[in-house]
Amino acid sequence: MAKFKVNKKMGPVAVELPECPVCMDVMSAPIFQCQSGHSICNSCTRILLPPICPICRQAMTQMRNWQLEELISKATVPCPNRSTGCVYTVVSTEMEDHLKECIFREMACPIGIAFGRCSWSGKLKDILDHFKERHSNHCYLNTDNDININNISVSVDERYMYLIPQGKFLFILTLKVDTCQKLAYWVVQHIGSKKTAQQHIYGIQITSKQDDKRTVIFTDKCFNDAFDVNEIFRQARCGIMPLTMLSHFIKDGKLSFKFYVKRNQQNFKTKEKGHGSVKETNKGPRGPGPQSAGNQSRGKSPGPMHLHQRQKGPKGGNSNKQ
Template structure:
C-alpha cells in the first residue's frame, strides 16, 4: 500500500516527527518511517497502526525525497540534543555519522580492544579518559618524550590530547606491526571530516642534533578508519630496519606538534 496517497503527511516520520530520510521502511499496512528511527528506538510495531514492522523499503518515497534534494531540508536526528544542522536527504546520513552530538563509544575499546563498555557525549570523552584511562592522557598538543619500543611484539597505543584547553580533542594512535615490520602513527580530530582538514601535525624521530626522521601530515576525523589510513600510509610510517637505527637503549626519542592551518 502506498503512503504517497496523502502527500501532506507522507514525508513525516511517525517516530521522530521529522521529514523521513532513506532508507525508509514500511509496516505491513504500508505506513513508512525512517529505518534509523526504528533501529534507534528498537520498536516492533508501527506507531500509526500497531501492525508489525517489515524490512520492505518504500523506494518510491525515497526517490521523491532524494529528487527534491536541497529543496527539502531535514533536521539532524540529534537536533533535540543541540545540533543546529539542517540538511538535504543526501547529506543527512553522512552528517549524522560524524555529528558532535552522536553517542561516542570508548575509543580505546574501538581501536585497542580495551575492556571498556563506556558510551557518552562529546563533552564527557576527556573526563572519561581522565577517570578510567588516566595513563592515556599525559600527551599535550606539543609533546617531546622517549618511547620504550619492543619490536618483537605487536602493539597498539592510543592517547587523547586536549588542544588549547579543550577547544578540540585529538586521538594519537600508534601501531607496531611485526608481520609487516613497520611502525605507524596518526592523529585524528574528534569531529567532522571538514573540521579535520583545518589541522595538521609534524612528527619527528631523532637521536642526535643532525640525524632526524620528520613527517608532516594532515589530521583525519575520528570517524575515518585508522586501519585504512595505516594501510594507505597516509600517516607516519617507518620500517623496523630504519627505526632500530634511532633507538637508544630500546627507547625512541620523538616529538610532535599539532597545528591549525592559518587562513589566508
C-alpha cells in the same frame, strides 16, 4: 513536523515531512503501502505481526511509495542530535554520513574501540575528563614535552594511542608497530568533522635515543575520527618508517617523539600530488649505519618530501603502552 525547502520550479517553497503513523518518526526509505494506499516506514512494516495496516486494517503490500521516497530524499532535515546542541540541517540522504562525525553524537571510548578494554560511552565534551580519570597514561596534555614510550621493540606488534587536546579541539594520535609489514605508522585524527580535520596539519618529530643529532619529521593533514584507522594504515596515508630505521631511534626499549598540530596555513600546506611528508636530519658524520637506513625511508615515503627545520624542545612526560 520537520520542514524543508523545495526548488520553486518543483512546487511549494516549504512542505512538511510526513511521519510514520506507527512509530511517529519522520518517514525514511524504503516506504511501503497497504492495499488502501497508506504508507508505513520500512522498520515498522517489518515488525507488524500480522502485516496489517494499523490505519485501515487492510493487508500490507510490497508496493513502494516511490514519489514520497523521492520527495523525502530531497528534503533538508535537522540532525537527530539537535536536542543536545547540533544545529546542522542536511539533505536526508547525507544524514548517515553526518551522524558518523557529528560532535554531539554518543561516542565510544577510543581506547575501547582500539583495544576492547573500556566500555565507556558519552559525549565529546566528557571524553577528556574520562581519559584523565581512567586512561591518564594515554592523555597527552603538554605538547612542549616529548611522548616517551617504554618497552617498545621492533620485533613485537604493538599499538599505542594518545588523546591530545589542542585548544577547543581533540586529536587522537596512534602509533602502530607492524612486524608483518616491517613498518611503523603514525596517524593523527581529529575528533569531529572532516572539514575541520583537513584545516589542521600535524607534525611528528622523532629524535634518536642513540644520537640526539638524528631527527626525522613527518608532516601531514589530519584525518577525522570517522575514518577507519586500519584503512589509513593499509593505504599508507600517514607517517611511515621502516622498522630497520626505527631501531636506530630506540635505546634500551625507549622511544621519544614530539607532536604538534597547526592550522593549515600557507607554509604548512602539503601538495595535492601526495599525502604526507618526511624529513630526516643528521648533523653528525655521514657514513654507513643510521644514515643508510634514513636513505631507505625516503624510498618508502608515501608522498613528496617537505623540509622543515629541526625543532628543539624540553623533554619530559612518560607514557606506557596500552
